[in-house]
Amino acid sequence: MSLLQVKRLGKSYDLETKVLKDISFDVEAGEFVSIIGPSGAGKSTLLRSINRMVEINEGHVIFDNNDVGSLKKKELRQLRTDIGMIFQHYNLVPRLSVIENVLHGRFGYKTTIQGILGRFTEDEKERAFYLLDKLGIGEHAYKRCDQLSGGQQQRVGIARALIQDPKLVLCDEPIASLDPNTSKIIMDHLQSIVSELNITCIVNLHQVEVAQTYSDRIIGLKAGEIVFDGPTPWLTDDRIHHIYGTETRELITG
Amino acid sequence: MKREKEMKRKRWQTTILLAVIIVVTYVSIAITEFNVLTGITAIPQAIGWMFSHLLITQESLAKLPSILEKLNETIFMSIAATTTAAAVSIFLGLMGSKTTRVSNVLSVLARFIASFSRNIPVVAWALILLLSFGQNSMTGYLALFVGTVGFLTRAFIESIDEVSGSAVEALTATGATYFQIVNKAVIPQSLPQMISWILFMIETNIRSATLVGILTGTGIGYIFDLYYKTMDYNTVALVTFTIVITVIAIEMASNYIRKVIL
Numbered sequence: 001m002s003l004l005q006v007k008r009l010g011k012s013y014d015l016e017t018k019v020l021k022d023i024s025f026d027v028e029a030g031e032f033v034s035i036i037g038p039s040g041a042g043k044s045t046l047l048r049s050i051n052r053m054v055e056i057n058e059g060h061v062i063f064d065n066n067d068v069g070s071l072k073k074k075e076l077r078q079l080r081t082d083i084g085m086i087f088q089h090y091n092l093v094p095r096l097s098v099i100e101n102v103l104h105g106r107f108g109y110k111t112t113i114q115g116i117l118g119r120f121t122e123d124e125k126e127r128a129f130y131l132l133d134k135l136g137i138g139e140h141a142y143k144r145c146d147q148l149s150g151g152q153q154q155r156v157g158i159a160r161a162l163i164q165d166p167k168l169v170l171c172d173e174p175i176a177s178l179d180p181n182t183s184k185i186i187m188d189h190l191q192s193i194v195s196e197l198n199i200t201c202i203v204n205l206h207q208v209e210v211a212q213t214y215s216d217r218i219i220g221l222k223a224g225e226i227v228f229d230g231p232t233p234w235l236t237d238d239r240i241h242h243i244y245g246t247e248t249r250e251l252i253t254g
Numbered sequence: 255m256k257r258e259k260e261m262k263r264k265r266w267q268t269t270i271l272l273a274v275i276i277v278v279t280y281v282s283i284a285i286t287e288f289n290v291l292t293g294i295t296a297i298p299q300a301i302g303w304m305f306s307h308l309l310i311t312q313e314s315l316a317k318l319p320s321i322l323e324k325l326n327e328t329i330f331m332s333i334a335a336t337t338t339a340a341a342v343s344i345f346l347g348l349m350g351s352k353t354t355r356v357s358n359v360l361s362v363l364a365r366f367i368a369s370f371s372r373n374i375p376v377v378a379w380a381l382i383l384l385l386s387f388g389q390n391s392m393t394g395y396l397a398l399f400v401g402t403v404g405f406l407t408r409a410f411i412e413s414i415d416e417v418s419g420s421a422v423e424a425l426t427a428t429g430a431t432y433f434q435i436v437n438k439a440v441i442p443q444s445l446p447q448m449i450s451w452i453l454f455m456i457e458t459n460i461r462s463a464t465l466v467g468i469l470t471g472t473g474i475g476y477i478f479d480l481y482y483k484t485m486d487y488n489t490v491a492l493v494t495f496t497i498v499i500t501v502i503a504i505e506m507a508s509n510y511i512r513k514v515i516l
């Protein structure tokens with residue numbers, strides 16, 4: 001069975017507009033999937049429905065044989081330990097050190113008290129340093145995060161996700177705030193997560209070329225609906241125009 | 255075209271605003287029968303009186319130990335009222351904040367408590383509490399406490415919302431519990447701002463404590479009132495002087511602490 005199944009998912013924040021309409025797709029373990037589409041298409045909402053950071057209104061998300069929408073609070077917490085998340089703005093605690101931020105990824109496995117007292121095992125600490133070295137920021141482990149560059153902060157974010165030992169990593173516009181060179185470093189790291197650690201990756205992107213370079217498969221979202229879903233080579237220029245069609249026209253006339 | 259219209263509108267708005275202010279000022283003067291000219295001409299006279307009567311003399315200096323004792327009482331009461339209020343405000347702030355609230359009902363309640371206690375002046379609180387607690391230091395403490403809870407809760411809500419929304423999202427997504435998130439993300443990130451607000455409130459409370467003390471008959475306010483009523487202006491001057499020195503010292507200390515923590 002697939003690692004992730006999204007079945008007829010629907011979502012609206014208010015009564016008037018449906019942000020997601022009848023979304024269905026499966027993701028196999030080890031896939032690198034990009035979701036592309038103009039801004040406002042519903043990419044972030046779709047990603048957050050998978051780990052239920054937003055509530056699902058219609059349909060189902062089945063992750064690792066769990067119906068995500070029907071989980072109780074504690075079960076949901078447990079499920080989230082299997083899903084790492086990476087954000088456009090890194091979402092670190094800026095005043096805390098790099099290593100502290102990385103270890104935050106272990107909270108899901110701990111009791112409240114263990115977490116508050118900062119009781120981490122030697123294994124966990126070793127793993128944190130190992131990941132930081134692997135991501136090339138080992139020497140910054142004791143620096144405060146707000147002293148790092150954007151690219152370095154994003155690598156802290158990746159380390160925090162990986163220390164969860166996740167089966168799936170969700171990335172919401174991970175390179176949207178970074179320059180092209182730094183973006184390449186980050187995307188290369190994400191690629192090696194999939195190829196070396198065999199962790200599944202779903203990445204929201206608005207740069208089509210980047211999606212084409214890195215992903216096995218691309219899903220095109222437009223106004224809350226899937227308008228393309230297939231292996232990367234199938235994404236022709238025509239189809240790209242179809243996904244972004246209205247937006248480019250708006251850009252020209254507006 | 256559009257911009258010209260916009261500018262014209264702006265100029266009109268300014269003119270109208272100015273006219274309103276003038277009218278309101280005029281009406282207030284008329285209603286209160288406050289004579290501006292007399293008021294202004296009285297200023298030099300008042301300053302003259304202060305210089306000739308409010309002198310610290312050898313005699314009044316003898317009373318310094320008892321003044322300092324009462325001053326200490328006031329300072330410690332202000333600090334105690336502020337820190338205990340801060341503890342309550344952290345709780346109310348967490349409940350009231352968009353990022354850390356646990357339920358909408360509690361959030362509305364926390365915000366209501368905050369705005370209710372904030373919008374009644376400390377002096378009014380003191381007078382209200384006087385009715386039930388009488389003239390003692392408990393009344394003064396409670397008056398400061400209530401006002402401080404109102405102010406700090408609102409300040410903390412803003413600090414929390416401003417500073418920790420994104421980290422809270424990230425930690426929720428890792429499966430962290432509420433108290434882990436609060437203790438390891440929200441508090442560490444907003445603590446410097448919170449401490450800064452607490453220091454500010456200690457300064458403010460030492461100032462208000464003097465006034466509150468006059469009403470409740472405690473601390474430095476009591477001493478001030480006592481010598482003022484017996485027309486011992488030399489001692490009044492000394493009391494005022496010690497208050498000013500204290501407030502300046504506290505302000506300098508808190509500015510220093512701010513510089514270190516921020």
Ligand SMILES: Nc1ncnc2c1ncn2[C@@H]1O[C@H](COP(=O)(O)OP(=O)(O)O)[C@@H](O)[C@H]1O
Nearest residue numbers: 013014019037038039040041042043044045046
């Ligand atoms: N928390 C929210 N409350 C209300 N509307 C929202 C919220 N988040 C997103 N939306 C709306 O949902 C639509 C899709 O947003 P989003 O999922 O962020 O799209 P994308 O990530 O593709 O830019 C937008 O119209 C946005 O205004």
Ligand SMILES: [Mg+2]
Nearest residue numbers: 043044045173
């Ligand atoms: Mg988005």
